[in-house]
Amino acid sequence: MTSVSASAKRPRKRNANHLLAHLVLAGFGFLLLYPLVFMVMSGFFTRDEFSSRIIGFFPIPEEATLNNYKMLLFGSADSSIQMYFRNSVIRTIFSTFFAILTSFLGGYAFARLRFKGRDVLFLALLATQMIPGTIALIPTYLQLARWPFAGGNHIFTGGSGLLDTWWVYFLGGPAINIMGTFLVKQSIEKVPIELDEAAKVDGAGTLRIIFGILFPLQLPIMAYIGITTALGTWNDFATPFFYTNSDHLQTLPSAIARLSSAATGATGTPNYPLIITLGLGTTIPALLIFFFLQKYIVQGLANTGIKG
Amino acid sequence: MEQIVPKQTKVKRFLVRKRDTLTAIVILGPMIFWWLVVSGFPTLFGFGLGFLDWVGIQAHPKFIWFDNFIRFFHDPMYYDALWRSVWMGALVAVTTLLAGFGAALLMNLPLFGKGVYRSIWYIPAVTSTVATTQIFNFFLDPTNGVINNFLKSLNMEPILWQFSIGWSVFWIVIYSIWKGVGGAALIWLAGLQSIDVTLYEAAEIDGAGRWGKLKYVTIPGLKPIATYIVITSLIAAIQIYEQVMFITGGGPYGKTEVLVYRIYKDAFWDFNLGMAGASSLIMAVIVFAATTLFYRRSIQDDRRTTIPIKSKKVGNET
Numbered sequence: 195m196t197s198v199s200a201s202a203k204r205p206r207k208r209n210a211n212h213l214l215a216h217l218v219l220a221g222f223g224f225l226l227l228y229p230l231v232f233m234v235m236s237g238f239f240t241r242d243e244f245s246s247r248i249i250g251f252f253p254i255p256e257e258a259t260l261n262n263y264k265m266l267l268f269g270s271a272d273s274s275i276q277m278y279f280r281n282s283v284i285r286t287i288f289s290t291f292f293a294i295l296t297s298f299l300g301g302y303a304f305a306r307l308r309f310k311g312r313d314v315l316f317l318a319l320l321a322t323q324m325i326p327g328t329i330a331l332i333p334t335y336l337q338l339a340r341w342p343f344a345g346g347n348h349i350f351t352g353g354s355g356l357l358d359t360w361w362v363y364f365l366g367g368p369a370i371n372i373m374g375t376f377l378v379k380q381s382i383e384k385v386p387i388e389l390d391e392a393a394k395v396d397g398a399g400t401l402r403i404i405f406g407i408l409f410p411l412q413l414p415i416m417a418y419i420g421i422t423t424a425l426g427t428w429n430d431f432a433t434p435f436f437y438t439n440s441d442h443l444q445t446l447p448s449a450i451a452r453l454s455s456a457a458t459g460a461t462g463t464p465n466y467p468l469i470i471t472l473g474l475g476t477t478i479p480a481l482l483i484f485f486f487l488q489k490y491i492v493q494g495l496a497n498t499g500i501k502g
Numbered sequence: 503m504e505q506i507v508p509k510q511t512k513v514k515r516f517l518v519r520k521r522d523t524l525t526a527i528v529i530l531g532p533m534i535f536w537w538l539v540v541s542g543f544p545t546l547f548g549f550g551l552g553f554l555d556w557v558g559i560q561a562h563p564k565f566i567w568f569d570n571f572i573r574f575f576h577d578p579m580y581y582d583a584l585w586r587s588v589w590m591g592a593l594v595a596v597t598t599l600l601a602g603f604g605a606a607l608l609m610n611l612p613l614f615g616k617g618v619y620r621s622i623w624y625i626p627a628v629t630s631t632v633a634t635t636q637i638f639n640f641f642l643d644p645t646n647g648v649i650n651n652f653l654k655s656l657n658m659e660p661i662l663w664q665f666s667i668g669w670s671v672f673w674i675v676i677y678s679i680w681k682g683v684g685g686a687a688l689i690w691l692a693g694l695q696s697i698d699v700t701l702y703e704a705a706e707i708d709g710a711g712r713w714g715k716l717k718y719v720t721i722p723g724l725k726p727i728a729t730y731i732v733i734t735s736l737i738a739a740i741q742i743y744e745q746v747m748f749i750t751g752g753g754p755y756g757k758t759e760v761l762v763y764r765i766y767k768d769a770f771w772d773f774n775l776g777m778a779g780a781s782s783l784i785m786a787v788i789v790f791a792a793t794t795l796f797y798r799r800s801i802q803d804d805r806r807t808t809i810p811i812k813s814k815k816v817g818n819e820t
Contacts, residue, residue, distance in 0.1 A: 215608040222605070223622040226680060229637045230625065232648075236640075248651050296533040303530050309523040315534075322541045326741055326789050328762045329782035330544035332769040333551060337544060370536045400525060429630035431744070436770065447632045454636055454748065466640050473633030484628045488621060491688075 230477065237262045237471045244467045262471040274441060274449075275472070282428060282445040282476075285363045289427040293371040294420050298412065301378025302404055306390065316379075323372045331436065338362060338437055358438045366433040368426045374419035381415055382408060417490035421483060428480055446476040549786075551779025558773045570780035579756065580764065580781060587761040588788075590671065591740035594678040599735055601679065602686025607720075609687065610694045620691070623684035631681070635748035638677055642749075667757045670750040674758060677745045682738075686731060693727030694720070733793055740789060761785055 232251075236244065238258040247256075266275060303309075304316050341347060341355040356362060385408065393403050409416070431447035438444070444452065450472050453465075484491075552570050556563040574580045605623060609616050626634070641648045642663040650660035663669045701719045710718060743762035746752060752759040752767070759767075761781060768778035 212611060212613055215611050215613055219605065219608055219613075219616075219619045219623075223619055226626050226684065227622055229634060229680070230629070233634075233637055245646060248654075249646065249648055250651060250655075251648060292536075296536070299529045300533050303526045307522045307526045307529075309526040312526075315530075318542070319537060322537070322545050324737075324790060324793055325545055325786045326737070326762075326782070327541075328741065328743075328765050329548040329779075329786050330541055331548075331765065331782070332775055332778050333544035333547035334540065335769070336775070337539070337547065365536070365539050370533055370540070372537070375533075425628055429628075429632075431630070431632045447630050450630075450632045450636065451748070454632075454639070466636075466643075469636050470640065473630070473636050476633045477629045480628045480630065481625065484625070485621070488624075 233470050233474045233477070236467060237266075237474055239467050241465055241467050262467050265468070266471050266475045274444075275446075275475070277442060278444050278446045278449045279475070281363075281434075281443065282447075285445060286424050286427045288364060289369045290420050290424040292369045293374060293423040294416055297371045297374030297378055297419055298409065298416060299404070300375040301382055301412075302408060304375065304379045305382035306387070319372050320376065331432075334366065335437060338365070358440055358443065360443070362433060362437040362443070366437055368423055368430065371419055371423050374415075374423070377415055377419070378412060381412055385411060414490055417487060421487050421491060424483055425480055428483075429476070446472065450476065548779055548782050551775055552781075552783040554776045554779070556775040556779075563776070566776070570776050571784070573777070574780055574784060579759075580761075580777075583759045583761045583764040584781075584784070584788075586759065587740050587742075587785075590675065590760060591736065591742060594675055594682065594742065595732075595735045595739040597675070597679050598682040598686050598739070599732065601683045603690050605683065605687040606690035606694055609691055620688065623687055625684065626681050627685040629681070631744040632748060634681070635677065635745055638673060638749055642673060664750055665754050667754060670754065670758045674742070674745050674749055677749060678739070678742055681745075682735070686735065689727065689731050690724070693724045693731075696727075697723035729797065733796055736792060736796075737789055740785075 232253065235253050235255075236249075238260070239253065239255045240257070240259050240261065243255055243257070268276075304312060335357075338357050338361075339355040341361075344361075345353040345355045345357065345359065347353045347355050356365070389407060390403050393407050398406065429447060431445070431451050434443060434445050434448035435451050438448075450469060453469055453472070553565060553567060554563040555566045555569065574584075609619055609623075613619070642650075644650065644660065644662045644664065647663075649663075653660055661669065663673065697720065701723065702715055705715050705719050741762050743760055743766065746758055746760050746763045747766070750758045752763055762785070765778045765781045765785070768774045768781065
């Protein structure tokens, strides 16, 4: 009796539970997505309509305009959106490439090479990961400002150093990924050393072993490191915001930060449609990176030992 | 490597050993240089900054021992900012972790289209803080904001969100949860999927119900990943400042200022580099102590656990 009723009862009970799970996940998922939906819709507004009309939870413009999006894509005479976009792209590509390269090579060196002070060095690297980044905010500023023989500096003082130059983008920000180095080290240590030795016997050099044999094995982790670095750099507003001043060095996030802080300083309503469209322009590339590469996030997490 | 080539002379062996070091220098060189520039040297420098009286970039620094630190604990501005960082961070971290855990449990069910849910939940995490806080600002705009329009349509008084301490804190916390919950869910999910399925079957045979399985299999099995995610979430939450900067600007009357935002203001508005350095150092000590304490406790707990866990590797992540 029990077995019959249990088997008859179970699927229905499970269906009801699943329906509930769907409702919860979809409902909260909608809430999480809602600000982005609002962003997309407000991009179709003109500035006047946006500031004069009473906007509800679902803003549908009376006269939809593509001007904001056009401006985002093609720029206009008095805006430098293309330049900000280009700066963001250059910076992201550089950081991602550099972070992938250094964390892979670093992981290899710490996993396979024997040299003096290896463990101390590795611990020092990891320790700075644990210390909050804000502690380095002002020292980095001072260091960049007093970089010897740059920007009119003599030895330590005088000019502006490397502040407000392209160097800020290449030196500052997430151009190296210590966590990535750690993950690669862990993962290479799982690869049997006999593989290296066999390749060596077959006549492969160090470079060949590194890039021909070990690198392909680490691809999911490298993808994970690349994605997280790319997203981190793309969304990083702090480095350009703190360490540069001129317009031609701003990236999309720092340009928005400047626009909005200028707006809150002044009286009256900010030009929301433009700011919001710019924000959308910043968000969409990040979403694209995420959508096309998201399987690697899970795969990378699975391979790196966070998952186990 | 020495085993492969038999009969090496001492010189050759020395060269081989030297080659490892040389390779390491070539390989690690650029990375170490970058690391020194962006974090090694600035961190050490930052530790020293707290002991200086240094206001204004061009001014001459003076060594004043612990005066900055004494001021930190006597000036309510700093003390309150620190306290606010701690409780707001804890609130955000706990809510995010719990909500993420619930979502991960649901996403772990054999649901139709769970990949879609996973993506949707994670999307806020990949957006830029600067960009998405603008939307929150527009929602909260006192004259034309969406929420106030809605209140007006219900014949209620519009609320001046940014002028109320409680509401400002509320929206900063809501924003932080919005941004963080998907990432937490994803990591919990990875943890859930690494638990051995046979353990559930064994528990079922032993007569464990839904709660029994959660209590005796799921939660112990998540311990390694819990260490990782709790530590990283707490560290991240205590350092919240971008949302404060863009949603309230520390207002009203500095009552939503958190410590990192205070550091930023000290450094780039008041040019009080000594005070900023001292605050950073205090922040670093707190985070470091919390991490170490929690980490050591979780390792001790791990030793006491007798339930077999599939992997224990995660503990040494952070």
